[in-house]
Amino acid sequence: MENLILSISLFFLQLSATKTSASGGARGLQSLSKGQYLSVENEDDFLVSPNGTFSSGFYKVGDNAYCFSIWFTNSINKTVVWMANRDQPVNGKSSKLNIRRDGNMILTDADRSIIWQTSTFDQTWLEVQLLELGNLVLVNQTGDKIWGSFASPTDTLLPTQYLTKDNRLVSKRTDDTYLSGYYNFHFNDDNVLNLIYNGPQIASVYWPNPYQTIFQNNRTPYNSTRSAVLNKEGHFFSSDILKFNASDYGLGPKRRLTLDYDGILRLYSLDNVTGLWNVVWSPEIDACKVHGLCGSYAVCLYTPSPACSCLPGFEMVDKTSWLNGCQLRMSLTCNPDEVTFIQLNHTDYSGYDQKAYGVNITLEGCRSTCLNDCKCKGFGYSTTGDGVCYPKSRLVDGYHMPEHPMNFYIKVPKETVPAEDKMQFIPTRLNCTGIPDLSFMSEAGDDNGKTKTPYLKYLIGFVSAVGLVEIICIGIGWLYIILYHQGGEVVDMGYLALAMGFRRFTYTELKTATGNFQEEIGRGGFGIVYKGVLEDDQTVAVKRLEGVSQGEAEFWAEVNIIGKINHMNLVKMLGFCAEKKHRLLVYEYLPKGSLDKILFTDSSEQLHWERRFSIAAGTAKGLSYIHEECLEWVLHCDVKPQNILLDENFQPKLADFGMSKLIDKKGDIPGFSRVRGTRGYLAPEWMMNQGITAKADVYSYGIVLLELLSGRSASGDQENGHNHLVQWVLEKIRQGDGVQDIVDPRLNGVYDKEKHKKLVEVALLCVKEDKDKRPSMSNVVSILLEEDKESVEKLQLKA
Ligand SMILES: *[C@@H]1O[C@H](CO)[C@@H](O)[C@H](O)[C@H]1NC(C)=O
Ligand SMILES: *[C@@H]1O[C@H](CO)[C@@H](O)[C@H](O)[C@H]1NC(C)=O
Ligand SMILES: *[C@@H]1O[C@H](CO)[C@@H](O)[C@H](O)[C@H]1NC(C)=O
Numbered sequence: 001m002e003n004l005i006l007s008i009s010l011f012f013l014q015l016s017a018t019k020t021s022a023s024g025g026a027r028g029l030q031s032l033s034k035g036q037y038l039s040v041e042n043e044d045d046f047l048v049s050p051n052g053t054f055s056s057g058f059y060k061v062g063d064n065a066y067c068f069s070i071w072f073t074n075s076i077n078k079t080v081v082w083m084a085n086r087d088q089p090v091n092g093k094s095s096k097l098n099i100r101r102d103g104n105m106i107l108t109d110a111d112r113s114i115i116w117q118t119s120t121f122d123q124t125w126l127e128v129q130l131l132e133l134g135n136l137v138l139v140n141q142t143g144d145k146i147w148g149s150f151a152s153p154t155d156t157l158l159p160t161q162y163l164t165k166d167n168r169l170v171s172k173r174t175d176d177t178y179l180s181g182y183y184n185f186h187f188n189d190d191n192v193l194n195l196i197y198n199g200p201q202i203a204s205v206y207w208p209n210p211y212q213t214i215f216q217n218n219r220t221p222y223n224s225t226r227s228a229v230l231n232k233e234g235h236f237f238s239s240d241i242l243k244f245n246a247s248d249y250g251l252g253p254k255r256r257l258t259l260d261y262d263g264i265l266r267l268y269s270l271d272n273v274t275g276l277w278n279v280v281w282s283p284e285i286d287a288c289k290v291h292g293l294c295g296s297y298a299v300c301l302y303t304p305s306p307a308c309s310c311l312p313g314f315e316m317v318d319k320t321s322w323l324n325g326c327q328l329r330m331s332l333t334c335n336p337d338e339v340t341f342i343q344l345n346h347t348d349y350s351g352y353d354q355k356a357y358g359v360n361i362t363l364e365g366c367r368s369t370c371l372n373d374c375k376c377k378g379f380g381y382s383t384t385g386d387g388v389c390y391p392k393s394r395l396v397d398g399y400h401m402p403e404h405p406m407n408f409y410i411k412v413p414k415e416t417v418p419a420e421d422k423m424q425f426i427p428t429r430l431n432c433t434g435i436p437d438l439s440f441m442s443e444a445g446d447d448n449g450k451t452k453t454p455y456l457k458y459l460i461g462f463v464s465a466v467g468l469v470e471i472i473c474i475g476i477g478w479l480y481i482i483l484y485h486q487g488g489e490v491v492d493m494g495y496l497a498l499a500m501g502f503r504r505f506t507y508t509e510l511k512t513a514t515g516n517f518q519e520e521i522g523r524g525g526f527g528i529v530y531k532g533v534l535e536d537d538q539t540v541a542v543k544r545l546e547g548v549s550q551g552e553a554e555f556w557a558e559v560n561i562i563g564k565i566n567h568m569n570l571v572k573m574l575g576f577c578a579e580k581k582h583r584l585l586v587y588e589y590l591p592k593g594s595l596d597k598i599l600f601t602d603s604s605e606q607l608h609w610e611r612r613f614s615i616a617a618g619t620a621k622g623l624s625y626i627h628e629e630c631l632e633w634v635l636h637c638d639v640k641p642q643n644i645l646l647d648e649n650f651q652p653k654l655a656d657f658g659m660s661k662l663i664d665k666k667g668d669i670p671g672f673s674r675v676r677g678t679r680g681y682l683a684p685e686w687m688m689n690q691g692i693t694a695k696a697d698v699y700s701y702g703i704v705l706l707e708l709l710s711g712r713s714a715s716g717d718q719e720n721g722h723n724h725l726v727q728w729v730l731e732k733i734r735q736g737d738g739v740q741d742i743v744d745p746r747l748n749g750v751y752d753k754e755k756h757k758k759l760v761e762v763a764l765l766c767v768k769e770d771k772d773k774r775p776s777m778s779n780v781v782s783i784l785l786e787e788d789k790e791s792v793e794k795l796q797l798k799a
C-alpha cells in the first residue's frame with residue numbers, strides 16, 4: 001500500500017514538474033530530468049534548444065505512428081535531422097520517452113515494450129537537454145555528457161558533428177518514409193570517405209569514382225584518424241583530404257549535410273525568410289550513376305528526371321519495387337544458335353567485367369567472345385573507335401546517357417528480338433488502366449486527393465500511393481528506352497519502393513515451396529494451412545484462403561495493410577499470392593503450433609506456470625496493440641487457443657487478425673458473420689446482435705485466460721449466452737473458499753498463488769455480461785505487468 005501511495009504521489013509530482021516547465025514562456029521544454037517523461041499524446045511535450053533552432057519530440061511519420069526525433073523548428077515541414085527509432089515507429093497512444101531512475105533514457109511503445117534506449121547508467125542527477133547546435137545530450141551534475149545524439153547520426157550531419165570510424169550516414173529508403181535505406185556515407189577500410197549502395201544482394205561504391213585510384217580521386221588512404229566535420233562557416237574537411245565549401249560560405253545560414261534517399265549527398269542551407277532549403281554543395285555524381293537504383297538488367301535514364309526501365313522482352317521481377325530489376329520473359333539457353341544481341345546505344349552497366357579486354361578488338365570479335373561464353377550476359381563496346389570490349393557476367397546499375405561513349409549489347413533468346421522497327425525503341429505511352437493489380441492504387445490517389453492515408457493507416461509511412469503508381473507505370477512502360485525526348489507524361493522515379501520484406505509470391509513458387517500443398521499443419525474458418533520452405537530455406541506457413549471473392553487489387557490493398565502490422569505477439573505476414581482464383585497468405589512458421597494442442601491434448605507438462613503466465617501476458621499485449629489503433633476491422637473477433645501460436649520459447653503470437661476484411665461477406669446474417677467468432681468464446685453481444693467492439697475480443701480473451709488457468713476447454717461450450725466454463729468457475733468460487741479450485745491439476749500445485757488469484761480476477765472482469773464493465777486490453781496489460789496496482793482496484797470498484 002505504501003508503495004502504491006508513493007507511486008501515485010510520484011506520478012503527480014512528475015506531471016506537475018513537466019507542466020511547470022512547459023508553461024515557462026515559449027512552448028516546449030528546456031530540459032527533462034530523471035523521472036519525467038515526454039508523452040506522444042501531449043502536443044506540448046517536446047524540447048527546444050536555447051535559441052529555438054531545434055526541437056525534439058515525437059514526430060508523426062504515419063497515421064498513428066511516431067518516431068522520437070530532432071527537427072529544425074523553422075524550416076517548412078520541420079526537417080528532421082535525427083531519429084531514435086526510424087525503423088520502428090511507436091503508437092500514437094501511450095508511447096513515452098523517459099529517463100529512468102537508473103539513468104537509462106528509454107522510449108516505450110503503447111504496449112510498454114522498450115523500442116529504443118541510451119543504455120546509460122547513472123544513479124545520480126541527470127538531465128536531458130537539446131543544445132543549440134542540435135545535439136540532444138544527457139548531462140550529469142558536473143555538466144559532463146553521458147550520451148549525445150551526435151554520436152549516432154541517421155541521414156544527416158550537422159555543423160560541428162563528427163563523422164568518425166564508428167558512425168555513418170544512412171539514407172532514408174524513399175522520399176516519403178523515414179525507414180533506413182541502403183545508401184551509406186562512411187569511411188571504408190582504406191580510410192577513405194565514400195558513398196556506397198549496401199543493398200540486400202550487392203554492395204558497391206559509386207563515389208568517389210570507383211574506376212579511378214584513390215589518388216586520382218584526390219584522396220589519401222594514409223591518415224587513419226578517420227574523422228570528418230563540417231564547421232560553422234560551411235567548410236567541410238576530412239582526414240582523407242576531401243574538402244569543400246558551401247557556396248554561401250560564412251557564418252549565418254543554418255546548414256545540414258544529408259545523404260538523400262536517391263543516394264546523393266547534399267549540403268543544404270536554410271533560407272531564413274522562406275523556410276526552404278537550398279543546395280549549396282553536392283558531389284558531381286550523375287543521378288543515374290548512383291548504384292542500386294534499378295536492379296538487374298534495368299536501365300536508368302533521364303526523362304528528364306531519372307527513371308528505371310526494362311528493355312523489350314523483359315519484365316519487372318517485382319512490380320512493386322525496382323530492387324530486383326527486370327528478367328527475361330523467356331529463359332536464355334546456352335546454345336549460341338539460339339541467342340542473339342539487342343543493341344543499346346550510349347548505354348553501359350557497372351562492374352562485373354569478365355576480363356579487362358585490351359584495345360583494338362573488333363565488334364565481331366567481342367560479340368563472338370560473349371556469344372560463346374555461357375556466363376556472359378552481354379558486352380559493352382566503345383564507340384570511340386579504340387576497340388575496347390567489356391563482356392560482363394552480371395548486368396546491374398545500367399544507365400543510358402546521351403553522350404556516353406559506349407554501346408551495350410545484351411544477350412537474349414532469338415525469339416524475343418523485336419522487329420526491326422521496334423528496335424528503334426519507340427516509346428509507348430504509359431498505360432496503367434489495364435493493369436489489374438494497380439487499379440486500387442489509382443483510385444486511392446483520386447479518392448483522397450493528396451493524402452496517402454487509407455492504405456497506410458498502420459504504422460510507417462512507406463511510399464505514397466501516388467508514388468507507387470508512378471514506379472509501376474515506369475516498369476510497365478518497358479519500351480521507354482533510349483529515346484527520352486518524347487512529350488508524353490514523364491514520371492519521376494520514386495526509387496526503391498516497399499522493400500520491406502513483405503512481398504508478392506507467384507502461385508508456382510508457393511506450390512513448389514509446399515511440395516504441392518502436402519503437409520497440412522492447420523485448418524480453420526478461412527482455409528487450410530500448409531508448411532513450406534521457400535527458395536532461401538526459410539520455413540513458412542502458407543494459408544490457402546477459401547471463399548475470397550475480392551479482386552486481386554482489393555485483396556492486395558488489404559493484405560498490404562495487414563502485412564505492415566509488426567509486433568512480437570502477432571504472427572508476421574511475409575507475403576501473399578493473388579493469381580486468378582488463388583488467394584494465399586504466407587506467414588512466419590511457428591514450430592510449436594497452436595496453444596490448444598499443447599493445452600488440451602498434450603499430456604507432457606510443458607506448460608508450467610511461468611509459461612502460462614507469459615502466454616496470458618503476451619496475448620494481452622498483442623491484442624492491446626491492435627486495439628490501440630482503433631481500427632474497427634482489425635478487431636480480432638476470433639480469439640481462441642487455436643489462433644494463439646507459440647514460438648520456440650513459448651511466446652504467444654496471435655494469428656488471423658484482420659481476416660474479416662479478406663473474406664467474402666455475402667450471405668451472412670447482418671452483424672453476425674459466418675466466419676467470425678467461435679462458439680465457446682463469443683461475447684453475449686454477438687447473440688444479441690448488438691454492435692461489436694473491441695470489448696468482444698476482451699470477452700474471448702477472458703475465456704482463453706480461464707482455459708489457461710483451469711486446463712478446461714470452452715470450445716463449443718456455450719448456449720443461449722451462457723458459457724459453461726464461466727458458470728463452472730463462478731460455481732467453484734461460490735462453493736469453495738477461494739480461487740484455488742480453479743487450477744489445472746497438471747500444474748501439480750506448482751504455481752504463484754498471488755498471480756493466479758489476480759489472473760482469475762482479471763478473467764472474470766473480462767467476461768462480464770455488460771461490455772462496458774470489461775476492462776480494455778491495455779488495462780489488462782497494465783494489471784498483468786503489475787505496474788498499475790491502482791487499476792485493479794479501480795476496476796473492481798466499477799464492477
Ligand atoms: C542565442 O542568440 C543570441 C542572440 O542572437 C546569441 O548571442 C547567442 O550566442 C545564441 N546562443 C547560442 C547557444 O547560440
Ligand atoms: C510540405 O508538406 C506539404 C504536405 O505534405 C507538401 O505539399 C509541401 O510540398 C511540402 N513543402 C515542402 C517545401 O517540402
Ligand atoms: C559526470 O560524468 C563524468 C564523466 O563520466 C564523471 O567524470 C563525473 O564524475 C560525473 N559527475 C558526477 C557528479 O557524477
Ligand SMILES: *[C@@H]1O[C@H](CO)[C@@H](O)[C@H](O)[C@H]1NC(C)=O
Nearest residue numbers: 223224225226227237238239
Ligand atoms: C589526419 O587527419 C586529422 C583530422 O583531419 C588531422 O588532425 C591530422 O593532422 C591528420 N594527420 C596527418 C598526419 O596529416
Ligand SMILES: *[C@@H]1O[C@H](CO)[C@@H](O)[C@H](O)[C@H]1NC(C)=O
Nearest residue numbers: 234235236243244245246249
Ligand atoms: C573555403 O573558403 C575559405 C575562405 O574563403 C578559403 O580559405 C578556403 O580555401 C576554401 N576552401 C575550399 C576547399 O574551397
Ligand SMILES: *[C@@H]1O[C@H](CO)[C@@H](O)[C@H](O)[C@H]1NC(C)=O
Nearest residue numbers: 251252253254270271272273
Ligand atoms: C537571415 O539571413 C541573412 C543572411 O544570412 C541575415 O543577414 C539575416 O540577419 C537573417 N535574418 C534573420 C531574421 O535571422
Ligand SMILES: *[C@@H]1O[C@H](CO)[C@@H](O)[C@H](O)[C@H]1NC(C)=O
Nearest residue numbers: 358359360361385386387388
Ligand atoms: C590499334 O590498331 C591501329 C591500326 O591497326 C594501330 O595503329 C594501333 O597502334 C593499335 N593500337 C594498339 C594499342 O595496339
Ligand SMILES: *[C@@H]1O[C@H](CO)[C@@H](O)[C@H](O)[C@H]1NC(C)=O
Nearest residue numbers: 343344345346423424425482
Ligand atoms: C544506334 O547507333 C547506330 C549507329 O551508331 C545507329 O545506326 C542506330 O540507329 C542507333 N540506334 C538507335 C536506336 O538509335
Ligand SMILES: *[C@@H]1O[C@H](CO)[C@@H](O)[C@H](O)[C@H]1NC(C)=O
Nearest residue numbers: 428429430431432433434435
Ligand atoms: C490501356 O489499356 C487498356 C487495357 O489493356 C486498353 O483497353 C486501353 O485502350 C489502353 N489505353 C491506351 C491509351 O492505350
